[in-house]
Structures are given as C-alpha cells and as structure tokens.
Amino acid sequence: MRDTLRWAYALNQWNVRLDVFVRHEDQQRALKTVSACGFDTIELASGTGRWDNISRPEVILTNHGSHAGFLDFLRRARVQGVSSMFWDPQAPAEEEEGYAFRSTADPDDADAIVEWSRPFVDFVAGVGAEQLVVRPVGSAWMTPPLDADGIKRVGDVWNRVGELTSAAGIGLAVHYDCLGAVHTEAELTGLLDATDPARVGFALDTAELTVGGIDPVAFYRAHADRVAHVHLKDTRHADTGEEYRMPGAESTMLKGGAGRRIERWFFELGTEGGLVDVPGFVAALREHDYPGWVVVESDHGGNPAELAMLNSWYLQHELGIAK
Amino acid sequence: MAWTKWSYMDHWVTETPQGPQPPSFNRAYMDRYVKELSALGFTGFDTFFFYLPLYAGMYGGVPGFERFLQDNGFEKITGIFSAYPSATKYAAPHVRETHDRIVADCTNTLRMCEGLTGVENFIVMPTSTYWQTEPVTDDTIKVVADLWNRVGELTRRHGMTTTCHFEFWGAIRTREQVDTFLAHTDPELVRFFCDTAQHTIAGVDPVQLFRDYADRCTGFHFKDTKDVDEHEAYRTPPDPELMAPQVTRWFYEMGEGGLVDFPALMKEIVASGYDGWLTVEHDKAELGGGSYAEATAVAKWYIDNVLAEAEAEARAELGSAR
Amino acid sequence: MTAPERAIKWSYMDHWRSNGPSGPVDQWHSRKTMSAFLKQVKAVGFDAIDTFDFRIWQMYGDYGGPAKYQEMVQDHGLERIVNTFHAADYDVRNYAPHVPETHEAVFEDFRVTMGRWSEIRLDNIIVMPATLFYDMEPITEDKLKYSAECWNKVGEITAGFGVKLTCHHEFFCGIQSEPDIETFYSYTDPRYVNLFVDTAQHCIAGLDPVALYDRHAHRVSGFHFKDTRHVATGDDHRHRPDSEIMAPTTGKWFYEMGTDQGLVDFEAMMRAVRDNGYRGWISVEHDKANKEGGDYSESTAISRWYAKNVLEEIYR
Numbered sequence: 001m002r003d004t005l006r007w008a009y010a011l012n013q014w015n016v017r018l019d020v021f022v023r024h025e026d027q028q029r030a031l032k033t034v035s036a037c038g039f040d041t042i043e044l045a046s047g048t049g050r051w052d053n054i055s056r057p058e059v060i061l062t063n064h065g066s067h068a069g070f071l072d073f074l075r076r077a078r079v080q081g082v083s084s085m086f087w088d089p090q091a092p093a094e095e096e097e098g099y100a101f102r103s104t105a106d107p108d109d110a111d112a113i114v115e116w117s118r119p120f121v122d123f124v125a126g127v128g129a130e131q132l133v134v135r136p137v138g139s140a141w142m143t144p145p146l147d148a149d150g151i152k153r154v155g156d157v158w159n160r161v162g163e164l165t166s167a168a169g170i171g172l173a174v175h176y177d178c179l180g181a182v183h184t185e186a187e188l189t190g191l192l193d194a195t196d197p198a199r200v201g202f203a204l205d206t207a208e209l210t211v212g213g214i215d216p217v218a219f220y221r222a223h224a225d226r227v228a229h230v231h232l233k234d235t236r237h238a239d240t241g242e243e244y245r246m247p248g249a250e251s252t253m254l255k256g257g258a259g260r261r262i263e264r265w266f267f268e269l270g271t272e273g274g275l276v277d278v279p280g281f282v283a284a285l286r287e288h289d290y291p292g293w294v295v296v297e298s299d300h301g302g303n304p305a306e307l308a309m310l311n312s313w314y315l316q317h318e319l320g321i322a323k
Numbered sequence: 324m325a326w327t328k329w330s331y332m333d334h335w336v337t338e339t340p341q342g343p344q345p346p347s348f349n350r351a352y353m354d355r356y357v358k359e360l361s362a363l364g365f366t367g368f369d370t371f372f373f374y375l376p377l378y379a380g381m382y383g384g385v386p387g388f389e390r391f392l393q394d395n396g397f398e399k400i401t402g403i404f405s406a407y408p409s410a411t412k413y414a415a416p417h418v419r420e421t422h423d424r425i426v427a428d429c430t431n432t433l434r435m436c437e438g439l440t441g442v443e444n445f446i447v448m449p450t451s452t453y454w455q456t457e458p459v460t461d462d463t464i465k466v467v468a469d470l471w472n473r474v475g476e477l478t479r480r481h482g483m484t485t486t487c488h489f490e491f492w493g494a495i496r497t498r499e500q501v502d503t504f505l506a507h508t509d510p511e512l513v514r515f516f517c518d519t520a521q522h523t524i525a526g527v528d529p530v531q532l533f534r535d536y537a538d539r540c541t542g543f544h545f546k547d548t549k550d551v552d553e554h555e556a557y558r559t560p561p562d563p564e565l566m567a568p569q570v571t572r573w574f575y576e577m578g579e580g581g582l583v584d585f586p587a588l589m590k591e592i593v594a595s596g597y598d599g600w601l602t603v604e605h606d607k608a609e610l611g612g613g614s615y616a617e618a619t620a621v622a623k624w625y626i627d628n629v630l631a632e633a634e635a636e637a638r639a640e641l642g643s644a645r
Numbered sequence: 646m647t648a649p650e651r652a653i654k655w656s657y658m659d660h661w662r663s664n665g666p667s668g669p670v671d672q673w674h675s676r677k678t679m680s681a682f683l684k685q686v687k688a689v690g691f692d693a694i695d696t697f698d699f700r701i702w703q704m705y706g707d708y709g710g711p712a713k714y715q716e717m718v719q720d721h722g723l724e725r726i727v728n729t730f731h732a733a734d735y736d737v738r739n740y741a742p743h744v745p746e747t748h749e750a751v752f753e754d755f756r757v758t759m760g761r762w763s764e765i766r767l768d769n770i771i772v773m774p775a776t777l778f779y780d781m782e783p784i785t786e787d788k789l790k791y792s793a794e795c796w797n798k799v800g801e802i803t804a805g806f807g808v809k810l811t812c813h814h815e816f817f818c819g820i821q822s823e824p825d826i827e828t829f830y831s832y833t834d835p836r837y838v839n840l841f842v843d844t845a846q847h848c849i850a851g852l853d854p855v856a857l858y859d860r861h862a863h864r865v866s867g868f869h870f871k872d873t874r875h876v877a878t879g880d881d882h883r884h885r886p887d888s889e890i891m892a893p894t895t896g897k898w899f900y901e902m903g904t905d906q907g908l909v910d911f912e913a914m915m916r917a918v919r920d921n922g923y924r925g926w927i928s929v930e931h932d933k934a935n936k937e938g939g940d941y942s943e944s945t946a947i948s949r950w951y952a953k954n955v956l957e958e959i960y961r
Binding site: 016 | 349350
Binding site: 025029030032033035036037038077078272302303305306308309310312313316317323 | 663664677681684685687688689690721722903905940942943945946947949950951953954
C-alpha cells in the first residue's frame with residue numbers, strides 16, 4: 001500500500017487449526033495472496049510445535065535455517081518483511097515448560113514468563129520486525145477480578161519484558177482483547193499507567209475494543225502517545241451482556257456456544273452492519289501522524305484469501321489508498 | 324453376526340462461520356458430529372488427551388461428555404490417545420531424565436478419566452520424531468521401553484491398557500525396531516496397537532505384524548494409505564506427516580484404492596479370536612478437498628459391505644475347521 | 646492501475662465459487678455475492694471482467710440488462726465487460742458447425758444474441774468452433790470446411806455489431822489437433838474469424854500454445870491465460886458426456902497460472918505477446934479452481950500476483 005501510514009497484513013486466519021498451513025507451498029500461496037492484495041509486510045502469530053512452522057520462532061528457524069533464510073522465503077513471494085509478532089504467554093505451548101499453564105496475574109509465574117519471552121524477542125529483532133505484540137493477561141473468566149495491585153503485577157511483568165525488548169531494539173505492545181481480564185476502560189488505562197511508557201506501548205485492536213465496549217476512536221485520541229501498534233478489523237457485535245465472563249468464553253462467547261449464540265464476531269472492513277468507524281479511526285491516526293504499523297486482520301473470520309481481498313478493496317476504494 | 328464394536332477416532336473438521344474447524348467449535352457442532360457418527364453405527368469413541376480439558380469444559384467433566392455420547396447411542400469412550408510427537412527438553416521418551424515428567428502428565432490424563440464407564444486403551448506414540456531421536460540404537464529403544472513399562476503399570480492401576488501406536492516417522496518404525504521394543508517391554512503391561520496405514524507407509528506389513536503379535540494387540544486404526552515411504556520422508560524435519568516433499572497426503576479412508584488389505588486383516592482378526600474394539604481413523608481427510616463426513620460414511624459403507632463379508636467368510640471357515 | 650500507457654490490461658473470466666451458509670455458491674447468487682466477487686477481482690488489480698452469454702438472463706432479471714450490470718461492474722472500479730463466451734449446446738440434429746443444414750439456426754442465434762448484447766461494447770464473442778469431438782468424428786476436411794464457412798458467416802454478423810468472432814479450441818472439441826486447427830484457419834476469412842488462445846486447452850491437446858500463437862498472431866484477438874499439469878492421453882478428449890470432468894487422466898485439468906508443476910511456459914508466451922506487438926486485453930481464467938480443495942479467491946489473487954511479478958516484468 002502506497003500511503004503515509006504503514007500497512008501490514010496478519011497471517012493468523014490462514015493458521016486456523018492444529019494441522020493446517022504447514023507445507024511451504026501453502027504458505028507461499030498465502031504470501032502471494034497478501035502480496036497481490038497490496039501488502040508487502042506481514043504479522044506473525046505465535047503457536048507451538050512442529051506444525052506451527054510459521055508461528056513458533058524455534059520451528060521457523062528449523063525450517064529456514066536462519067532469520068535471513070526466513071526472510072528469503074518471504075521474499076520469494078515479494079513479501080519484504082515482518083512488522084510484528086503476536087504472543088500469548090497464557091496459551092500453553094510445548095516449548096514453554098511442556099504446555100505449562102501460567103498467567104501474568106500470578107506473581108509466581110512472572111520469572112518464567114519473562115524467560116519464555118526471550119525466543120520471541122530474539123526472533124522479532126532477528127527478522128527486523130518492530131513490535132512484539134502480547135496478550136498481557138489471560139481471560140477474565142479464568143481469574144478473580146483484578147484489583148489495582150493485580151493490574152500492577154501484570155504491568156510489572158511487561159515492564160520486565162520491555163527491558164528485554166528495549167535492549168534488543170524493538171518495541172513491546174500490550175494488546176487488548178475482548179475476553180481479557182483487563183476489560184474495562186478503567187482497567188485498560190490502569191494497565192497503561194502501570195507500564196513504563198518508554199518501554200511498553202499499546203496495541204490497539206479496533207474490533208476487540210468495540211466488542212469490549214470501548215470506543216476505539218475516542219480511546220486512540222485519548223492515548224495516542226501510547227499506541228505503538230494497531231490491529232484493524234471490524235465487528236458486528238458488542239458484548240452488551242457481559243458474555244466475556246461466561247466460563248469457556250473462547251467458545252461460549254466467541255464461537256456462539258452459549259449466551260446470544262453469536263458464532264462469528266469479527267468481520268472484514270466494510271462489512272454490513274460493522275460497528276467500527278474505520279474511516280474515522282484511520283483519520284485519527286493520520287491526524288496524530290501515527291508512526292507504527294497498521295495491521296489488517298481477518299482472524300476468526302472465514303476464507304482468508306477472500307477476506308484479504310475484501311480488506312484490500314476497502315483500503316483502496318473506501319479509504320482511497322493506492323495499492 | 325457382524326462386528327458391533329466399531330469406534331471412531333476423534334478427527335473431524337466441519338464448516339463453521341469462522342471457516343473449517345473441529346466440532347468442538349461449540350456444543351451445537353458437537354451435537355451434529357456425534358449424531359452423524361451415531362447414525363453411521365459407531366458405538367465407541369476414541370479421543371486425544373488434549374481434547375479432554377476442552378470436553379470437560381463443555382460438558383462439566385469428561386464423564387459428562389461421555390454421558391452426552393451415551394445419550395446419542397454410544398456405549399462409552401473406548402480409548403485415549405497420548406503423545407509427544409515433538410521432543411522437547413521437558414518431555415522426550417528417549418531421554419530418561421524426562422520420564423518422571425511424562426509419567427506425571429499421564430497421571431493427570433488418567434485423573435481426568437476417572438468416573439468413566441471403562442476406557443480400555445491408553446494409546447501412546449512410543450517415541451517422538453525419528454529425526455529428533457536418531458541414532459536409534461537398542462539402548463535408545465530400551466530407554467523408551469522402560470518408560471512405557473512404568474506407564475503400563477500406572478494405567479493398569481486405572482483399569483486401562485497402555486498400548487503402543489507406531490508412526491512411520493517415529494523412532495520405532497521398522498519391523499526390527501518394533502520387535503526389539505516389544506521384546507524389551509513387559510507383555511502384561513505394554514501392548515501393541517496396529518495402525519494399518521502407518522505400518523504400511525513404514526514398509527511393514529500390518530497383517531503379518533498382527534499375526535505375529537496377536538496376543539499383545541489391543542486395538543487397530545483402520546485407515547489406508549496410497550504410498551510407501553520410499554524417499555526417507557520419515558526423516559523430514561520438523562514434520563514428515565505434513566511436510567514430506569513427495570507426498571502431500573498420506574492417509575485415506577478405507578475403500579479408496581489404497582495399499583492396505585483390510586479384508587485379509589479382518590479375516591486374521593476373526594481367526595485370532597480378538598474380540599475388542601476396531602477403530603476407524605482417517606486423519607487429515609480434508610486434504611485435497613475431502614470431507615470428514617463423507618470419508619467416515621464411505622469407510623462405514625466399506626465396513627458394512629466389504630469387511631462384513633470378509634468377516635462372515637472367516638467365521639464360516641472357522642466353523643468348518645471346528 | 647489503469648494507466649493509459651500500458652500495452653496490456655487484465656480481465657478476469659467469471660468462474661467463481663464462494664462458501665455461503667447453504668454451501669458453495671457462484672457470484673450470481675445474489676447482489677451481495679456479486680459485489681464481493683467484483684471487489685476481490687478489483688482489489689488484486691484486474692482491470693475488467695469477461696462473462697458468459699448465458700449470464701445475460703441474470704443480467705436482465707437481477708440487474709436490468711447488460712448495461713445496468715456493467716454499471717455495477719464499473720461502480721466497483723472495473724473498466725467494463727470485455728468479452729463474452731458463447732457456450733452453445735451443440736446438437737448435430739439442429740445446431741452444429743460441421744453440419745451445413747443446421748447453419749441457419751446458428752446464424753439466427755447470433756443475430757439474436759448480438760442484439761441482446763448491443764447495449765454495451767464488447768471486444769469479442771468467444772465460441773468453441775466445433776461440437777464435442779465425439780459428435781464430429783471422424784474429423785474430415787469437408788467438416789472443417791463446413792465449420793469454417795459457418796464461422797465466416799457468423800463473423801460477418803458479429804462484425805456488423807462491432808464485435809469480433811473468435812474461436813477457443815477446447816481439447817475435447819472437434820477442432821483441437823494441430824493439423825485440424827491449421828486446416829480450419831486456412832478456410833476461414835481473417836476479416837471475420839479470429840483465434841482466442843487458451844494456453845491450457847492447447848497444452849492439454851498436445852500443442853505448443855506459443856508456437857500456435859506465433860503462427861496466427863495477426864488474427865489472435867485474445868487469450869485465456871490458465872495452466873494445466875496434464876497433457877491428454879488416449880481418448881481423454883472423447884469421453885462422454887464431458888471430457889473436462891470425465892477423462893480418467895485427472896480429476897482437475899485446470900490451475901491458475903503460476904501454479905507449481907504447470908506445463909504452460911507463460912514467460913515464453915508473454916515474450917511472444919510482446920514480440921508480436923499485441924496490445925489490449927489478456928483474460929485470466931481458472932475454471933473449476935475449487936476442485937480438490939482449491940479456492941477461487943486464492944487462485945485469483947495468486948494469478949494476479951504472477952501477472953504482476955513475473956509477466957509484467959516482461960511486457961506491460
């Protein structure tokens with residue numbers, strides 16, 4: 001995309017199950033699709049094991065030999081680089097003590113999580129990406145509500161990881177999601193206050209904030225100086241019934257297992273009935289000369305190629321950005 | 324009488340509003356999945372250890388999930404599959420120092436199964452990938468055997484049989500390696516699970532293997548393949564199952580022109596007096612445009628028509644021999 | 646993307662499937678699915694679309710006619726409808742190019758068809774110039790000559806509407822071998838009958854599409870750039886009812902250009918297009934892309950990626 005904003009595309013929707021998106025030729029097809037849609041930079045998302053070979057740093061390196069080897073692989077499809085990588089330390093991974101279940105909300109887990117971050121810090125720096133984007137805390141339904149001390153403990157973990165990322169010359173951005181234990185605007189602001197602005201930025205996801213009941217445009221305007229990373233996607237629903245508190249909200253809420261039985265929350269830009277004011281949000285980014293990456297995402301959507309093409313169309317024809 | 328104890332190994336993908344997903348997407352999808360299996364006549368259900376927490380969450384415990392299966396015509400959960408396909412510094416069957424951890428993991432899995440009607444098999448991949456384990460020596464196999472002897476003792480206390488399922492890309496894959504492993508393990512504690520496709524790919528005749536180890540065999544994965552690994556694909560890092568250069572899809576449902584002689588195996592099973600569960604598996608059935616629902620229906624058609632005939636012939640031969 | 650100085654523009658031939666709540670549907674399913682189709686085609690950089698004759702009824706029924714439908718196409722940033730494919734149901738009893746007694750029915754069909762399309766500008770009306778192979782065999786010189794005479798006259802009719810008549814030789818039609826194609830063109834009038842080179846179809850029939858194009862470049866009025874991984878063998882070309890689906894060699898003949906293991910040498914083709922001084926439209930096609938786990942959206946993006954990153958480096 002030829003624009004003053006820097007646009008990237010997230011590969012997460014291609015890797016939707018345990019045993020898909022493994023063969024290199026499948027990955028090349030996705031990269032070419034993204035490239036044909038006008039994006040020359042991608043965001044990666046963490047995973048685990050031999051089948052997550054475009055997701056887990058160690059496995060990527062096993063596949064491609066080195067950071068440079070991986071970049072060569074991307075460049076075969078004319079994708080030039082990596083903007084960022086997403087990591088959720090709460091998601092069990094076999095590389096992290098054999099599927100250990102840890103949380104930033106538990107002070108006993110802090111050392112381990114800081115240690116777990118190292119392969120990601122090294123990889124993000126190694127491939128020349130700018131941001132390690134993290135899920136700062138696990139799902140709200142899994143833990144008691146976080147008080148101010150709890151939020152501070154979470155912030156402390158990320159301050160420590162932020163020291164590692166700063167030393168490696170990359171950024172760290174904590175990402176808000178609609179199921180997280182940091183849920184309300186006050187809690188989110190509390191987390192930002194609990195983290196060191198020099199080392200920890202905010203990854204603003206337009207759809208996640210909207211589902212969580214926070215206006216992304218207003219929040220951006222209020223905290224533009226902390227926003228280091230953006231995920232741009234739309235939603236048709238807000239969580240008006242506190243469904244995020246339902247047990248197993250990953251399925252009961254986000255896959256429509258219970259509550260209002262909404263089976264798909266996230267949609268492409270320009271979707272009918274979308275709740276995000278995408279033009280307003282992008283205009284706000286421009287007003288503030290937002291310097292980071294804007295990553296378009298189609299996670300939890302449907303056919304990834306179709307969604308990438310529809311998102312590209314929206315950028316070109318609704319936002320007037322030349323490909 | 325035709326074989327009634329057919330179980331289904333829990334691989335399944337279906338279209339959802341978020342793309343193709345396992346039926347654990349939500350309970351409505353689980354309903355459809357289990358009804359489809361039940362309609363075809365499956366009465367046993369095998370699943371993976373890593374699905375247990377998910378099902379427990381959806382149904383208020385693994386026994387709650389089994390009650391849901393039973394409400395839909397199933398007899399019970401018949402097998403639990405546990406594995407460490409990737410060796411890590413925390414868990415690798417060929418590394419003795421990790422055995423305590425693996426035994427602890429197995430203990431946790433067994434705890435989740437408490438209160439079930441009676442899971443019969445605790446199915447394990449005996450090793451991680453070949454490429455992470457090699458060189459595979461007799462000593463390596465002995466270390467692995469020691470682990471599964473321990474786990475075998477543990478599962479016996481929980482009423483389950485530890486039984487080993489050999490992958491074509493695992494460290495115990497040739498006939499000689501399987502023989503060595505079975506010789507080093509206690510026949511009372513560690514059994515053999517016959518995956519027809521995996522052995523065929525590894526160049527091992529599954530029918531002959533069963534004939535030779537019928538007394539230690541506690542189950543089968545009836546699945547087919549169209550390729551023998553002739554290019555050392557089993558050593559492909561990080562994963563031979565999905566990344567082999569020459570073969571994009573290894574596994575097929577029965578009845579699609581594959582290499583496994585299922586009628587011969589069925590006859591051998593009848594002749595051996597085996598009376599346990601037979602399990603249908605066809606992992607990655609969606610590759611190349613396949614559908615799990617269709618693959619499962621076609622496999623069950625094959626059971627009801629081709630294998631039923633083979634079984635009847637074998638029983639008639641057995642009868643006349645008496 | 647539509648800079649006027651470009652010698653080549655890219656059109657997309659309208660095969661499509663997407664997954665809906667009721668299973669796979671094509672883009673004509675609803676205005677919403679049509680809009681999503683057009684957005685995707687445009688997003689990856691196609692300039693226009695081609696369509697089928699039989700879609701005209703949906704254009705009238707759902708959109709108010711070809712002109713109104715074309716307005717919708719243009720609303721999505723695409724230039725226009727470039728070509729239409731006349732997919733006739735040949736029948737040796739009443740509608741077959743090699744059977745002179747049926748020619749009047751063919752001519753009348755084209756008079757009516759061209760009238761229906763006359764509200765928009767088309768470059769080509771594309772035809773399969775012969776019946777299915779098994780309905781024409783044995784292929785004799787007389788039959789080729791009758792066919793040529795038929796299309797000479799049809800070409801004259803379409804020229805009257807400002808549209809070129811152009812022939813697209815499927816591997817399973819009666820005029821598909823190299824000698825038969827050469828004989829056929831020797832009898833046709835270059836003013837009225839053009840060649841439309843489908844790279845995959847010729848390749849499947851055992852021809853070199855580049856050489857064929859070079860021989861007939863002066864009368865080539867368009868292309869389907871698509872790939873294949875198989876050459877037809879045995880009687881693949883004469884399987885009833887439809888060799889594209891029934892031939893035993895493969896369950897999937899067609900792939901998007903740029904596919905692994907593709908047999909078409911697109912770079913040589915593009916050099917030939919350049920060296921012959923061709924200016925105008927190249928159509929991209931990958932019919933039945935959804936077979937064996939494929940996906941139209943992905944194939945379309947990848948084919949455009951290939952056009953941009955490989956072919957436009959040669960000629961644009």
